Amino acid sequence: xSAIHLVNDYPRPADVVWRALTDPELIPRxxxxxxxxxxxxxxxxxxTRFQFVAKPKPGWDGVVDCxxxxxxxxxxxxxxxxxxxxxxxxxxxxxxxxTAEGTRLHYDHTGFTGPSGFFMARLLGHVRRRMxxxxxxxxxxxxxxSVR
Numbered sequence: 129x130s131a132i133h134l135v136n137d138y139p140r141p142a143d144v145v146w147r148a149l150t151d152p153e154l155i156p157r158x159x160x161x162x163x164x165x166x167x168x169x170x171x172x173x174x175x176t177r178f179q180f181v182a183k184p185k186p187g188w189d190g191v192v193d194c195x196x197x198x199x200x201x202x203x204x205x206x207x208x209x210x211x212x213x214x215x216x217x218x219x220x221x222x223x224x225x226x227t228a229e230g231t232r233l234h235y236d237h238t239g240f241t242g243p244s245g246f247f248m249a250r251l252l253g254h255v256r257r258r259m260x261x262x263x264x265x266x267x268x269x270x271x272x273x274s275v276r
Contacts, residue, residue, distance in 0.1 A: 130240040130249035136260050139230040140268045146202030148267045149222050149233075161263035162255040165192065172199040179212070189213060194220075209237065216241055235260060 138145050148154050156166040165180035176196040184190035191212035197219070198206040206221040218239030225232050235256060240249040 129238070130246045132235070132237040132249055132253040132256055134233075134235040134253070134257055134260060136233045136235070136264075137227060137229060137231070138233065138265065138268055140272055142202040142224045142226060142231045144268060144271050145224055145231045145233060148264060148271060150201075150205060154267055154271075158263035158267045159259055162259045163190070172196060172201060172205060174199055209239075216245060233260070 148158065150170075150172050152167045152170050155170075156164060159165045159180075159182075163182035163185075165182040167178055168181050169178040170176065171178070174196050178194050178196070180192040180194065182190040182192075189212060193208075193210045193212050195208045196205070197208060198204060198221075203224050204221065206219060208217055209220050210217040216239065218237060221234075221236045221238075223234040223236070225234075237249070237252060237256065240246065
């Protein structure tokens with residue numbers, strides 16, 4: 129089984145990072161460095177069914193079906209992830225913890241199976257790394273300035 133494991137530190141408190149990761153208005157701003165997925169019907173309530181909708185690409189309609197499996201603000205969000213066209217279901221988890229300098233985010237996307245899962249994990253891993261290192265920091269900085 130293949131997986132994506134990313135760890136990033138942000139010089140912001142956990143509640144600010146949590147807001148950027150879970151506010152439906154903010155999510156498209158940091159995911160724009162990837163496929164630009166926007167959440168439809170998203171809430172951090174366990175059992176919530178929602179979709180990430182992005183611009184379709186050849187072989188993909190741009191829609192991912194998800195269900196919130198676990199939520200403990202501002203420490204953990206875990207949800208299922210499945211291409212709307214069928215295929216394997218995987219899981220995404222955001223785990224936040226305090227550090228001396230701010231917040232550490234552990235991003236895990238697990239459950240990729242077989243050769244196609246291996247390649248999907250590699251592809252999505254590059255996209256997620258860019259979102260979390262290039263897309264998310266400016267959103268966090270703007271939130272930080274708006275709180276002051």
